[in-house]
Amino acid sequence: MDWTQEDRHFTDDVRAFLSAELTPELRAAGRWMTSVYGDHELSLEWQRKLHARGWAAPSWPKAYGGAEWSVTQRYIFARERILAGAPPVSPMGISMCGPALLGHGSEEQKQWFLPRMLTGEHFWCQGYSEPHAGSDLAPLRMSAEREGDVLVCNGTKIWTTHANVANWIFCLVRTGKYDRPQQGITFLLIPMDSAGISVTPIVMTSGEHIQNQIFFDNVKVPLSNVVGRIDEGWTVAKYLLEFERGGSAYAPELQVRLGRVRELAIEAGGGLAEDPVFLGKLATAQARIDVLETYEFQTMANAAKGGRPGLSGSIMKILGTELSQHITELAMEAAGPYGLAFQPQAGMAGGPNRIPHSAGPAIGPRAASIAPLRYFNDRAGSIYAGSNEIQRNIIAKAGLGLPTATA
Structure with missing residues (x-):
């Protein structure tokens, strides 16, 4: 994609903001997170910084406190956020309930709930x-x-x-x-x-x-x-689920994570970094991510004309979550023996760990220590927001007009 001059200026603005506002603690919360969601308190801290800049709700209209960014700007910010290591903001309010209220809520509900979502007062x-x-x-x-x-x-x-x-x-x-x-x-x-x-x-x-x-x-x-x-x-729920499944791009995060698997293969040793079979797996994964990114660009172009995610949300959800799971498998392979130990202290999950474990430093590269934590957590990716089997039924029925299997 050939970014416009305005897009390049926006990218510079985002990078300057991230450089100025991301503390080491916030960068760690994003870089070493092992769950779908980041550390609760640090994610809220990051949301407050975004809100102060007017960037907490990228897609919302400015009339309701949003940034009203174009789909291209949202894509650029997502990519730069992940590269910089910033934690994600919890999607439940701003990215899910917020769009449902904007699409179906009364004006009174919008005026009451939306400002409190932005500040984090309502979680x-x-x-x-x-x-x-x-x-x-x-x-x-x-x-x-x-x-x-x-x-x-x-x-x-x-x-x-x-x-x-x-x-x-x-x-x-x-x-x-x-x-x-x-x-x-x-x-x-x-x-x-x-x-x-x-x-x-x-x-x-x-x-x-x-x-x-x-x-x-x-x-x-x-x-x-x-x-x-x-x-x-049910109409409101379907509208919300379109945004949960396909309201944001998967490819920027997947590109960064695959690059980190390459780095891990070098750091962990064992010869995988030069192994042609493993390199072939990385190349195949890269090709699959590039295909997904191209599809997401097409979806962005449609959204720029006022379209909704629709079936694209189901397609992106299937491809994105299954590719994410595959990357965790490659990370486990790259981690080698270091990935066999239970070391939750190496990661930053979205909540406390209740199983007794060492409080000392992790053994081996930190990226290798969190590889099994991410692997197990990501097994849920093909289930949440409607299982991928359900998404395939939706595509078959609504997109291709095919009969679907019934229980």
């Missing part, structure tokens, strides 16, 4: 998955019955990232029963300090506490917190 989590409804959300059971001017919510949500630190949750709840399970679902905003809400940690096999299960026992939520119309929340 959000997502209430979609349930024990019996994950990638296929339509059978969800959490009920919300109307009593006067409130909805009384009962049920549970599971695999809820950062529910232990969030003070708001956007939920899909069952407000009606119809022939089609997608009907009768409502998109609801619930304060986490509401009476009747309890949060139970889910500790992963890696020891990290990031996920949680939430229980709702007669939780009363005002009707004014419904986004869109009652029983028509």
